Amino acid sequence: MSILFNPFKIQNLELRNRFVRSATYDGIADENGRVSDSQIKLFSDLADGGVGLIISGITYVHHTGQISPFHNSIADDESIPEFQKLIKVVHQRGAKIAIQLFHGGKECKYLKTKNVLPLAPSIINNDPYYSGEYREITDSEIWEVINAFGDGAKRAKEAGFDAVQVHGAHAYLLSQFLSPFTNRRQDQWGGSLQNRLRLHCEIYKNIREKVGEDYPVFIKLGVEDGFFGGLQFDEGKESAILLAKLGFDSLEISLGLRGNRYEGTEYKSHITSLEKEAYYRAWCREIKSQLDVPIMIVGGLRSLALMEEIIQNNEADCVSLCRPFICEPSLVNDWKTNKHKKLKCISCNKCVDAIYKGRQIDCILTTPQVV
Numbered sequence: 001m002s003i004l005f006n007p008f009k010i011q012n013l014e015l016r017n018r019f020v021r022s023a024t025y026d027g028i029a030d031e032n033g034r035v036s037d038s039q040i041k042l043f044s045d046l047a048d049g050g051v052g053l054i055i056s057g058i059t060y061v062h063h064t065g066q067i068s069p070f071h072n073s074i075a076d077d078e079s080i081p082e083f084q085k086l087i088k089v090v091h092q093r094g095a096k097i098a099i100q101l102f103h104g105g106k107e108c109k110y111l112k113t114k115n116v117l118p119l120a121p122s123i124i125n126n127d128p129y130y131s132g133e134y135r136e137i138t139d140s141e142i143w144e145v146i147n148a149f150g151d152g153a154k155r156a157k158e159a160g161f162d163a164v165q166v167h168g169a170h171a172y173l174l175s176q177f178l179s180p181f182t183n184r185r186q187d188q189w190g191g192s193l194q195n196r197l198r199l200h201c202e203i204y205k206n207i208r209e210k211v212g213e214d215y216p217v218f219i220k221l222g223v224e225d226g227f228f229g230g231l232q233f234d235e236g237k238e239s240a241i242l243l244a245k246l247g248f249d250s251l252e253i254s255l256g257l258r259g260n261r262y263e264g265t266e267y268k269s270h271i272t273s274l275e276k277e278a279y280y281r282a283w284c285r286e287i288k289s290q291l292d293v294p295i296m297i298v299g300g301l302r303s304l305a306l307m308e309e310i311i312q313n314n315e316a317d318c319v320s321l322c323r324p325f326i327c328e329p330s331l332v333n334d335w336k337t338n339k340h341k342k343l344k345c346i347s348c349n350k351c352v353d354a355i356y357k358g359r360q361i362d363c364i365l366t367t368p369q370v371v
């Protein structure tokens with residue numbers, strides 16, 4: 001049997017295999033940000049399908065971090081009972097579940113419908129990658145957000161999540177702080193790498209204080225921006241090393257700020273050959289060679305044999321997939337019975353288009369299309 005199907009331990013968290021469902025925003029929370037019946041069904045299908053660890057979609061920890069009306073919240077205690085229902089369903093089916101703690105920074109354009117301006121580290125004039133109004137976050141607001149991450153983690157633990165994953169990738173607040181392109185601050189939160197990474201470190205410390213030493217705390221980290229002039233890999237790698245040394249129990253390695261769609265994003269499209277798969281493999285290999293903490297590889301993983309090779313070569317510890325699970329939640333069990341099974345997912349990114357248009361998650365291969 002492939003190494004991928006063997007149980008694996010991250011800190012004290014025992015997984016039935018090395019497959020992870022990478023965080024996937026689904027746009028189907030109810031209008032108060034609570035877990036919906038559709039989400040219970042979706043997570044139950046995933047757990048039934050054999051995946052070891054499910055990472056929830058982005059879940060905002062503070063009201064200024066919300067990106068849509070159908071976005072899950074863990075910003076208050078009332079969210080706990082609904083999460084408990086979801087966790088129970090997943091555990092009954094033998095999978096583990098982590099929650100992804102999130103703040104969207106200036107990507108929270110939805111806030112404008114509530115007459116609130118999104119927050120960002122700095123104002124960037126003539127930004128080719130962003131249009132719209134936002135304002136600079138103040139020092140006291142930064143501490144409020146840090147505290148909210150800690151409180152969110154405390155609630156997650158109370159609800160019964162097996163771990164938390166801090167979202168430190170893609171276009172969102174933590175990446176906005178880490179990138180020298182979007183962070184032009186001249187206070188303790190900007191300038192040197194140490195200052196740009198201070199938000200990540202303070203969030204970790206706040207979480208750790210509230211969940212205790214033994215609770216698994218992960219991060220998805222963007223280690224390079226998708227455009228020239230942004231965060232470069234040497235600093236991304238150094239950040240990964242610093243965060244692992246600080247105490248994060250696992251790192252999922254991904255992109256920082258996005259560049260052009262879709263080549264400069266974390267969801268590259270049309271992965272039609274082996275060469276296009278595992279597009280962050282080199283980053284993982286390099287980071288893994290310097291660290292002892294488990295590394296999750298994500299981004300274009302499609303062939304079982306390639307994933308096996310990556311794990312066997314010690315380039316990563318777990319394989320994390322998103323789009324393939326959208327159309328085939330039973331993927332892991334299917335592979336178990338037929339290792340030559342080809343994925344249905346063609347990385348066409350219609351699922352991403354649906355989310356960008358404010359619709360719920362969707363796949364053209366499984367949902368009849370209205371023309």
Ligand SMILES: Cc1cc2nc3c(=O)[nH]c(=O)nc-3n(C[C@H](O)[C@H](O)[C@H](O)COP(=O)(O)O)c2cc1C
Pocket residue numbers: 022023024025026056057058100167169220254266267268298299300301320321322323324351352355361
């Ligand atoms: C519809 C959709 C929603 C996503 N939502 C999230 C999310 O909530 N949090 C996150 O960190 N990444 C999110 N991602 C990125 C994925 O987790 C993953 O990093 C990326 O899609 C590459 O993996 P894949 O090739 O297996 O799809 C999303 C991707 C898609 C396609």
